[in-house]
Amino acid sequence: MDRFHQLNPFAKRESHSARSIVWYKVLTLITWLLSVVVTVYYTLERPQDGKYHRGTIWHQNHRHPSGFSLNPVITSIYWIVLFLLQLGYISQLFSSKTESVNAACSVGSHFIVNNLLHFAFVMLFVRSHFVWAEVLLLLNFANLTSLYFRHSAHPRLSVHLPAVSGPLAWTFVAIYWNGAIMVPHHNSLVARVFANIFVWSILGYGLFFIVFYRDYTMGFALSVLSASLGVAQFLRQIVALQWIFAFTIMAVLFVLTVVVALPAWAGRQAPWGGRAERRQQTDAERAPLLNE
Known part of the structure; x- marks a missing residue:
């Protein structure tokens, strides 16, 4: 069990070795950049690998109107602010304060998974693979929920908001957003009634x-x-x-x-x-x- 605890990247630890901190720095920065680049790119450009059912993030939102369609301006501002806050979170990994580094590392594995799942979700969403996109959102919701209840006492603005609550709030709403698009006849009266309830x-x-x-x-x-x-x-x-x-x-x-x-x-x-x-x-x- 001790061996498993040492190898488990999601295990709760009070401190982290110098080697693991280096890995957290590298993987966190790479996956965050991957998440940012794909989000920004597909906000501005549509996929080029195909002719049909492809579109930018907000073209998909406009082309599939539903009871959970979102406003592009407000949601984009939300993501810009969240990405900037996440950059502040990443800076905690390079802090000279041991407690700040340990706090950042403690949520690092879940944050890396969040970045990878968000990247994959965007890639599927802009290509109209809404069912698989919904599966990834549900997986990320489970990932971030586990993170929240296991690590809810970290500094609010430097760690909790950018790495935990901000992505979790988005994922919860995105499940309805993408889910409404995924459902056949999502613009029907029945769909609107269910949207008014949910x-x-x-x-x-x-x-x-x-x-x-x-x-x-x-x-x-x-x-x-x-x-x-x-x-x-x-x-x-x-x-x-x-x-x-x-x-x-x-x-x-x-x-x-x-x-x-x-x-x-x-x-x-x-x-x-x-x-x-x-x-x-x-x-x-x-x-x-x-x-x-």
Whole structure:
């Protein structure tokens, strides 16, 4: 078991060897560049390997309108900011502070997998292989969910947001976005009814992290993506419920995010306790006993 733990790249470790840190630096930087390059390229250009059913990311979004179509401008801004934050996360691997390097390395394996799966998803999505793209999104959702619950106590802005909550929020919404395109007759009345129902899962998902983990980064990320959904649905069809629901979800998540974020930034407690903080408090109370 000890041997397996040493070889398992996803095992939880308090520290990392110099060799493993070098590998994390190399693989993280390469896979991040791969993810960025393919996303930017296929935002601007369509695939050249074929004549039919090919398009840029946003051409696919426009050509297959559904109840979960997203606004290109807002979503692109989301990804630009996320990529820049991820560059800041990568810089933690090159930090002179041991604790910063260990924190970055602890999520590194999952982050590398996220980059590879995102790369593959984009390659499939722009070529209209929506079913396989959905499979990869679900795999990445499992990967990032595992990462979240195993590593939820790292610094919010330098590690957690760029490597954990930002990609996880996107993957959750993208499952609906790509899934709606994947379903036959996705623009029918039945599909729109189901879209009006499932859109509320974004609110439930966001509330879970805000209430139980007081994670304002998840709340903010999901509120931005809800805004993207709302704008796209409003421009698509003014007389409809989907954009009203999306903006309602955005407003609720944003208000609760502010309620949680302001006390956190001021060094105070939010109106309710979170599981992550209770776990940290328990560890802190046990520390003196362990020292004795």
